[in-house]
Amino acid sequence: MERIIVPIDFSEESMKGLDLAIIYANKFFCDIQMVHVQSKKHGRLQIHFENQYNSIVENFEDLITEYKPKLNSVSRLTYIIKNGSVHEEVVNQANAFDDSMIICSTNGTSGLSDYILGSNAYRIIQSTTKPVISVYSDKYIGDVKKIVLPLDITKETREKVPLVATIAKAFGAEVHIVKVASSDSEGIKNKLEIYAATVRKYFDQEGVNYQTSYLIGDNITDITIEYAKTVDADLIAIMTEQTTAFSNLILGSYAYQMLNTSPIPVLSVTPKNIFLAGYRVTGGN
Numbered sequence: 053m054e055r056i057i058v059p060i061d062f063s064e065e066s067m068k069g070l071d072l073a074i075i076y077a078n079k080f081f082c083d084i085q086m087v088h089v090q091s092k093k094h095g096r097l098q099i100h101f102e103n104q105y106n107s108i109v110e111n112f113e114d115l116i117t118e119y120k121p122k123l124n125s126v127s128r129l130t131y132i133i134k135n136g137s138v139h140e141e142v143v144n145q146a147n148a149f150d151d152s153m154i155i156c157s158t159n160g161t162s163g164l165s166d167y168i169l170g171s172n173a174y175r176i177i178q179s180t181t182k183p184v185i186s187v188y189s190d191k192y193i194g195d196v197k198k199i200v201l202p203l204d205i206t207k208e209t210r211e212k213v214p215l216v217a218t219i220a221k222a223f224g225a226e227v228h229i230v231k232v233a234s235s236d237s238e239g240i241k242n243k244l245e246i247y248a249a250t251v252r253k254y255f256d257q258e259g260v261n262y263q264t265s266y267l268i269g270d271n272i273t274d275i276t277i278e279y280a281k282t283v284d285a286d287l288i289a290i291m292t293e294q295t296t297a298f299s300n301l302i303l304g305s306y307a308y309q310m311l312n313t314s315p316i317p318v319l320s321v322t323p324k325n326i327f328l329a330g331y332r333v334t335g336g337n
Contacts, residue, residue, distance in 0.1 A: 053080040053218075054151040059142050059176070060086045060131075062111050068187050069157040072317065074119060075195060076155065076185075077127045079222040084123070086112065086131040087145050089138040108133050139175035146182045154184045158311070177292060177311065181322045183215055185287070189315040192286055196223040200280040200288045200316075202230045203251065204272070204306075205243050208323040212289045213251050215321060217258045219287070227255065227262040228283055232272045241266075273309040280316050289319040 056073045112131040134141040146152045231244040269275035
């Protein structure tokens with residue numbers, strides 16, 4: 053991993069993303085770039101952008117003074133200030149690097165918040181091909197010891213496995229392969245087991261510790277989160293299940309529910325067979 057991009061609005065909540073980024077950077081020895089964007093939606097802020105610039109710089113310098121000692125001696129902590137659309141600028145910064153990741157808080161300052169999931173954090177996730185870790189609760193900001201890897205019957209479900217293996221090896225974490233289904237049919241169980249077997253083989257080759265479980269329930273999101281809380285997981289890995297509707301890119305219902313309800317950080321990975329051009333999907337199933 054080359055660089056971690058962290059949206060910052062200087063709220064206490066947005067610092068959760070930076071706290072988690074420090075932990076990941078210390079394991080991957082990569083740089084962190086903080087991004088602050090004065091949103092075009094707030095005309096008054098845009099008018100006074102130049103007047104506020106020096107204050108924003110001072111805030112960033114204070115953050116570097118506070119957080120740099122927490123970072124290893126190799127990784128750099130930098131910042132950039134942009135004026136425009138928050139999610140677009142954050143995604144643009146991530147796209148500037150071949151191997152990057154975005155880590156963001158799912159809530160931010162009241163009133164001027166652009167990091168509430170369903171707003172810019174949601175838009176960041178749905179409009180980037182880069183992996184995104186979204187964090188909501190302070191409770192789960194720490195070293196990654198257990199990762200929950202849900203597997204469903206979609207063909208894309210295994211695309212998140214290589215990145216999960218990379219993270220697991222960096223932290224020495226155990227991966228919980230969880231076969232999830234809303235039906236107990238033999239056909240679904242057999243397909244899930246075939247998928248799980250290929251994942252176990254890959255983890256064996258990569259030297260990743262794992263265990264396998266099978267969950268059935270009406271709401272796959274709920275049973276996944278409850279399982280993750282039961283095993284005290286530090287990360288849940290999902291595919292974004294992006295599809296098209298009215299020519300717009302949207303997240304699948306499972307991903308949307310997971311991102312909105314999980315107190316545990318969620319790693320969102322975009323299916324490789326989906327090409328993003330603005331907000332339109334030009335390739336797909």
